Amino acid sequence: MGDHLAPWPDAETVLLDLLEPLAATVTATPADLTAPLIRVQRVGGSDDGITDYPRMEIACYGADRAQAWQLAEQARQLILGSVRTQVGTGDDRVLIDSARTDNPPTQVPWNTTDDMRRVVAYFRLAWRRPRIGTFSD
Numbered sequence: 001m002g003d004h005l006a007p008w009p010d011a012e013t014v015l016l017d018l019l020e021p022l023a024a025t026v027t028a029t030p031a032d033l034t035a036p037l038i039r040v041q042r043v044g045g046s047d048d049g050i051t052d053y054p055r056m057e058i059a060c061y062g063a064d065r066a067q068a069w070q071l072a073e074q075a076r077q078l079i080l081g082s083v084r085t086q087v088g089t090g091d092d093r094v095l096i097d098s099a100r101t102d103n104p105p106t107q108v109p110w111n112t113t114d115d116m117r118r119v120v121a122y123f124r125l126a127w128r129r130p131r132i133g134t135f136s137d
Contacts, residue, residue: 005006006130008047009094011054013041014127015079017087018096019058022074035063035116036071043122051126055102059120068117079123091130098126104133 016025023036030037045054058075062068065091082096102122112119 008052008129009040009088009092011056011125012040014062014087014094014096014125015056015058015091018082018085019075019078021116022078023060023071029059031040031062033061033116035061036067037061038071038075043131045124049130051097053124053126056123056125057089057120058123059107059108059118061110062117062119064115065117066117068107069105072119072121076101076105076121076123082125094127096125096127100124 012027019038020024023038025038041057042054043057060071086093105119105121106118
């Protein structure tokens with residue numbers, strides 16, 4: 001019988017924690033959206049048994065074009081700068097091994113009657129399976 005391995009970290013939760021300092025973060029776009037807002041969603045990826053490689057979609061909503069693009073670029077730089085960063089708390093902490101842009105920020109149409117805008121980007125991250133008791137506080 002094979003070993004029972006710890007589950008991979010929830011990629012959406014990791015990105016929620018990482019991006020929270022920039023704006024409110026969610027995993028589903030609310031019907032009554034208030035900008036600025038960042039929605040994160042895992043949209044694929046792979047693993048090799050040791051490292052998980054989630055592909056993440058990051059949608060940044062702004063009250064206007066300038067705010068959406070500024071938020072998207074801040075999120076991009078925070079994600080790219082997260083290599084060797086621990087995200088989360090206690091035994092739920094994740095050490096991000098690598099981060100890269102798959103598709104840079106692009107404005108995507110958003111059905112709204114005001115000037116609210118949405119800018120979407122895709123990133124590939126990497127982290128290893130957690131080991132209980134690995135991190136010390």
